[in-house]
Amino acid sequence: xxxxxxxxxxxxxxxxxxxxxxxxxxxxxxxxxxxxxxxxxxxxxxxxxxxxxxxxxxxxxxxxxxxxxxxxxxxxxxxxxxxxxxxxxxxxxxxxxxxxxxxxxxxxxxxxxxxxxxxxxxxxxxxxxxxxxxxxxxxxxxxxxxxxxxxxxxxxxxxxxxxxxxxxxxxxxxxxxxxxxxxxxxxxxxxxxxxxxxxxxxxxxxxxxxxxxxxxxxxxxxxxxxxxxxxxxxxx
Numbered sequence: 001x002x003x004x005x006x007x008x009x010x011x012x013x014x015x016x017x018x019x020x021x022x023x024x025x026x027x028x029x030x031x032x033x034x035x036x037x038x039x040x041x042x043x044x045x046x047x048x049x050x051x052x053x054x055x056x057x058x059x060x061x062x063x064x065x066x067x068x069x070x071x072x073x074x075x076x077x078x079x080x081x082x083x084x085x086x087x088x089x090x091x092x093x094x095x096x097x098x099x100x101x102x103x104x105x106x107x108x109x110x111x112x113x114x115x116x117x118x119x120x121x122x123x124x125x126x127x128x129x130x131x132x133x134x135x136x137x138x139x140x141x142x143x144x145x146x147x148x149x150x151x152x153x154x155x156x157x158x159x160x161x162x163x164x165x166x167x168x169x170x171x172x173x174x175x176x177x178x179x180x181x182x183x184x185x186x187x188x189x190x191x192x193x194x195x196x197x198x199x200x201x202x203x204x205x206x207x208x209x210x211x212x213x214x215x216x217x218x219x220x221x222x223x224x225x226x227x228x229x230x231x232x233x234x235x236x
Contacts, residue, residue, distance in 0.1 A: 002079055008097050009072040011116050012065060018119035019062045021126035022155075022165075026055040028131065029148055029172070035227035036141075036179060043182075047175040054168045061165070064112025068093065109163045118158050125154050135229050138190060142183045149176040186224060193219050 033048050071090045075081055100107040105115045114122070129151055135141050152173040159166040196219070 002076060004098055005072050005076050005094060008094055008101065009069065009076060011097075011101060011119070012069045012072060012113065014116050014119040014123075015112065015114040016062065016065050016069065018114055018122040019058050019065065021123050023055065023058045023062070025126060025129075025148075025151060026051055026058060028129075030055075031229065032141075032144060032148065032227075033179075035229055036182075039224045039227045040182065044175075044179060047172070047179065050168060050171050050175055054165070054172060057165045057168060061112055066112075068097065068112050106160050109160065111164070121158055122155065125151055135227070138183055138187045138226065141227060142180060142187065145176055145180050145183065149173060149180065152176065189219050189223050193223070 029051050030048075033044055033051060037044050037048065072094065075090075075094075096108075096110060097113055100110050100113060101115065103115075105117050107115060129147060132140055132144060135144060152169055156166070156169050156173055159169060161167075
């Protein structure tokens with residue numbers, strides 16, 4: 001039994017690391033959403049709320065995980081505790097974890113626990129994401145959110161629909177579509193302004209040049225201020 005408890009304990013430690021990685025991902029998304037909301041008058045508050053829910057769900061899972069880790073560590077270090085009547089319900093919880101381990105990757109969802117293969121993949125996905133320290137164009141921001149969406153897509157594939165975090169992952173992934181489309185529109189406006197500005201300088205007739213300049217002014221009104229990543233985020 002002690003060997004089984006040690007196996008469970010190792011899986012719980014890996015789960016803890018995986019959920020900490022998810023919290024880190026949530027922090028990265030929060031930073032990006034905060035910057036975008038400042039440039040677009042809080043147009044992405046729904047995405048912000050979804051990310052808050054994701055952060056809260058991760059914290060709950062970590063809390064449950066730490067309770068399970070305490071039990072396994074205690075029993076592994078003091079095996080005689082397993083014979084005490086008041087510990088029997090805790091052993092029942094560990095038996096459920098052991099069964100979930102044998103179920104495989106998509107076994108029964110248990111609060112605070114992930115199958116080691118899923119936990120390992122989450123950790124790998126997080127470490128594969130290389131943030132660009134400098135985002136000085138709309139193209140950079142498009143790449144940033146595209147990579148984030150790719151991460152969430154991978155996570156959606158990992159979690160069974162029964163898991164508490166599954167629905168919010170899907171919602172965040174879909175919410176990122178709107179942000180990426182908004183950035184794409186800004187890139188198109190920027191390219192059009194550059195083309196019209198260049199074309200107006202080549203126009204011979206003054207009235208045509210004035211028309212192009214007026215169109216440029218209208219487009220510039222639609223061009224949002226480029227989001228700025230705070231210095232603190234760059235140093236992380």
